[in-house]
Amino acid sequence: MACGGPAAVSSQLSSPVKDRLMSLQDNVKIVTTQLTSGSSTRQHGSVFSRAKYWSDLVSRANLVSDWCTKLAVFFSKPPAPKLEECGPVIHGIENSILALVSVYYSLPPAEGTTLNKEVQKSVIDILNGVETLSTIIITNGCNCESDCLKETGGVWNSCERISQLSKDNKAATLRIFINNLQLLRDACSELEEVTTGDGMDELELALGDGPCNDDDDVTGGSCDLTDDDKLLIQSCTRLVKCCPEGVANISRSITKYGDVTTSDGIEQLDAAATIVMTISPCVDNVVTSLYPPINQPVVMQSVAELKDKMLVLVEKCRNFEFCKAAHFLNLDDMKKEILDSFESISKH
Structure with a gap:
């Protein structure tokens, strides 16, 4: 006031x-x-x-x-x-x-x-x-x-x-994971609305104001989603879905096996928190790249970056004790799904 x-x-x-x-x-x-x-x-x-x-x-x-x-x-x-x-x-x-x-x-x-x-x-x-x-x-x-x-x-x-506030590094790391997991799930929901909706109307509703909301199409491309565009969005959605699924499983591993009694355990938690915070910005870039008119080179650049960040997370987790102890966490399957999703996108 x-x-x-x-x-x-x-x-x-x-x-x-x-x-x-x-x-x-x-x-x-x-x-x-x-x-x-x-x-x-x-x-x-x-x-x-x-x-x-x-x-x-x-x-x-x-x-x-x-x-x-x-x-x-x-x-x-x-x-x-x-x-x-x-x-x-x-x-x-x-x-x-x-x-x-x-x-x-x-x-x-x-x-x-x-x-x-x-x-x-x-x-x-x-x-x-x-x-x-x-x-x-x-x-x-x-x-x-x-x-x-x-x-x-x-x-x-x-x-x-x-x-x-979190009372130890395990709780602080879990808070980072939970916050980022919600962001990733929101991104998945946005893309699902696009793929199940009716073209541009659903895209505007899901993603908010985009370049095609202006009266003048300054990009010079079409603001309509083609059939190829919709297939590309579906393939990107598959890769994006790998992110919350993987982060959720790693979060479960931390909840059950995260250790704050040793310096190695604390350092591994820090490393996991640092890596997971890089995933959500990459997902945001993927979502943004899917505004029509879709520029496929831009999409490929954003999904390649996301794929690389997810692979870093997977490979780092192989050395984390809380992931080694989690028998429900299959990092090989996670890696395969990431690579298969990326290969599907690359075929467009």
């Missing part, structure tokens, strides 16, 4: 208060930059306790939330507070942020890159919320109660999400 109306004198911030808030804003930016760049030094304790780590992280996040609530109350309506009134609260926010970040840095890298990135993102979300809250107050003083309370709610939500 935009802030409007002339401000009363008592609602404007004094120079000392504004300067103090700007100092808070600058300090938060510095910490955020350090977190993003990884320039700060990690703490190295002798023993790491997961239970203590998560208890401490949640409690520090709650402190940030509490202090931000107090700040919002001060500035939610006139009169604007004096520095001696709001200064201790601003100081409390700074201390709680430093405590939160300190706990984050006590998470050893050996616990897993995937887990570390998930926690890092959530802590940065909190810092961004605090920075935005301070910006609103600096810009509008006490004239934007709704905006101030709305952003405070955003900080609350970010702080509450800390308790919902």
Whole structure:
């Protein structure tokens, strides 16, 4: 909601208060930059306790939330507070942020890159919320109660999400797999709508606005799906379907056999998470390439890239202990289906 109306004198911030808030804003930016760049030094304790780590992280996040609530109350309506009134609260926010970040840095890298990135993102979300809250107050003083309370709610939500984070690298990796699996299933659904629908109308419905939605056909090709186009889409759909099926089976393997008690187990989980995140963008490229007018060289380039990424996933999985232990996972069959699907596409 935009802030409007002339401000009363008592609602404007004094120079000392504004300067103090700007100092808070600058300090938060510095910490955020350090977190993003990884320039700060990690703490190295002798023993790491997961239970203590998560208890401490949640409690520090709650402190940030509490202090931000107090700040919002001060500035939610006139009169604007004096520095001696709001200064201790601003100081409390700074201390709680430093405590939160300190706990984050006590998470050893050996616990897993995937887990570390998930926690890092959530802590940065909190810092961004605090920075935005301070910006609103600096810009509008006490004239934007709704905006101030709305952003405070955003900080609350970010702080509450800390308790919902993955607690180890196995859970963090599974979260990556589940999120990507949903994206892959959505892509399959889109292509199935195209192949079972009636030409262009179904394509527009499934894929959204495409080049043929414009009045002028700038591509110079036909916007109608030919019979060959439909057969090509069906063949591409077969390859795309290999992706969620394979990812789902590997996800089952991680659920049952993923190991976070050894460094090798944790590293293998990280490797799996890194690879699976490359699959969905390739599937998106395949789907996009099937907009009419279909350019077959572009389609072939996109499906070749997808095939290569899936084969990398298959071959890497051969060395992962959680895949070796999963008797229900047949990587040879997966590879054969990928290659057969690609060969079918290549015949068009």
